Amino acid sequence: MTTTTAGNTFTNLANPTRFLNLSGAVLPWMAGVTALLFAVGLFMAFNAPEDYQQGVTVRIMYIHVPAAWLSMMCYTVMAISAIGTLVWRHPLADVSAKAAAPIGAAFTFLALVTGSLWGKPMWGAWWAWGDARLTSVFVLFLMYLGLIALIRAIPDPSRAARLTAIVILVGFVNIPIIKFSVEWWNTLHQPASVIRLDGPSIHPSILYPLLVMALAFTLLFFTLHFSAMRAEIWRRRVASMRRRAAQAAA
Amino acid sequence: MGALFVRDLKLSLRAGGGALLGILFFLAVIAVIPFGVGPDLNLLARIGPAFVWIGALLASLLGLDRLFQIDREDGSLDIMLMQSSPLVLTVLVKCLAHWTATGLPLVIASPFLGLFMNISGVAMAAVFATLLVGSPAITLIGAVGAAVAVALPRGGLLLAVLVLPLSIPVLIFGVSAVNGAIAEPAPFLQPFLMLVAITLFFAVLGPLAAAAALRASSD
């Protein structure tokens, strides 16, 4: 079979087989470094000073803030993948978007749960709509679930790829609008939120563990993402072999 | 394009078109609320505008899955895709026709349903005005979901799941503007203009994305 078109040079640079080889070599190292960073990060987090008001519950922040940050980053990765699907029709871009969706939903869920746990002592309730950030994250969670439902609803992967990419991008364009509107809605109903991390005022004793944890979470995301992409590539390879087998038998 | 508008309008308004069903659904939603929250007129007056908005939002989504599906089923969509006139424009006109047939009646019905909720005259006018400028946004953003779900068996449910999170800003600014009209310190014009901006924004984004999705799902 001859498929030496101009577009293939690009495809060859990151074709699935090459990706499998590369990611297979890198993954153990990534997993190791992730574990190490988590060990260090958690150690630092538990040695960080307690908040004079919130006491020990402030440590939830070291999970909550990185998870919330990742919920956004994961969607950004999906949006970039969506552009890859629509513009370059790169097969790995679709694999990337599809693999990222459940991981993003998981991190978003983690951010919601930790946010709720953190907020409970302060709000006196498990959920407070008064917190604009948490509410925006909740809407993001709904968007992730909708995307997962969409991916699962379309049987043909090549068509699912483009349709999902379009919805991902529409959602991505909308995120700032949703965030702005939720914040606006919030200030209308309640004064400033309880959880507040104003950049420069954070003391280094809190900032450094937070940064290490953020790094650990980011690496964890990429470790999971690569593993999920590998699983998806294998899944498609099996499907491809099955089709060929059916064809050969006919 | 005018012909398309008239045709889609006719199809929606005729028996089986579903335009009437939207209003009935709207009415049913509003009728159920007092049974849930109790007959306290003061409470109803306070939450009424919000529920009218939510009811209109849900009713707008109800018939959206048919927006492109009926044209796909009988092959009309193929011919629309082939024309030299831009598909984005075709989608926009279909959205406008759909809104005129299903959204506009909801807007017109909203003051009457507001009576059930003991909403004051000013609030009713505000609900009417905000729905008038805000409900097209729901149709326009819903068109993306309709185009994506055009070939799927349970497209209607999927459409609602995809579109509802994206329509939260519309709801926020719509209800905020109504509250602004009733309660003194809160502003009316600011959220109202935001609502207009969102509708205009979706008038561009919605048809663009929906046209792309229709092209992608042609097979």
Place this chain on the structure above:
Amino acid sequence: MRLVAEDLTVARADRIFFRGVEFGVEEGEALLVTGPNGVGKSTLLRMIAGLLPVPGGRFTLDGLDDRSPGEASHYLGHRNAMKHDMSVRENLTFWQQFMQDDRFEDGAPLFEATESLGLGGLEHLPFGYLSAGQQRRMAMARLLMVHRPVWILDEPTAALDAASSEMFAGLVRRHMADGGIVVAATHQPLGLDAAHSLALDPNDRDVEFAADPFAADGVA
């Protein structure tokens, strides 16, 4: 004007039916695509109409500025593209107005078109009231009411009796005599003179899969 296919790959989703398909159809000529079910006839026709992406090679319509073949074509697929709830007149005049394109000459008026298909006088009826054969013929009236130089016909006469088929073949011949191009997938010979034939033979091809990046060897 000339419809040309160069080194065309006929493929749907991940399955390639044919590679290197070439043809050129001049004004007043027809291309009859024949072959058993599932061989890829409809796919080829939908590709010409611009409804499916062309995975390899290209289509051009020479001599009609830079118009894509789809824009200059009528497509009569398996479905009639008519609304059952609307009358025949509403259906047909809608398409006439919607497909109006200043760069082409005007088509026939409604009554002339229905008369040509032997269905004059039924314009006021809801489309759903007609029999299957009548519905098909009414759908054909669209081809007359809007002028497009290329007709892409997918099994146009499958639901028609012999007399109606002959009537339609006459319309196709008239279209060709006026300088039109016809591409038709059909089992029945339409009785066309200047017809090229493109026989898609399933034994002749080696059905293969499109370069699947996920295949075991990666580049396939």
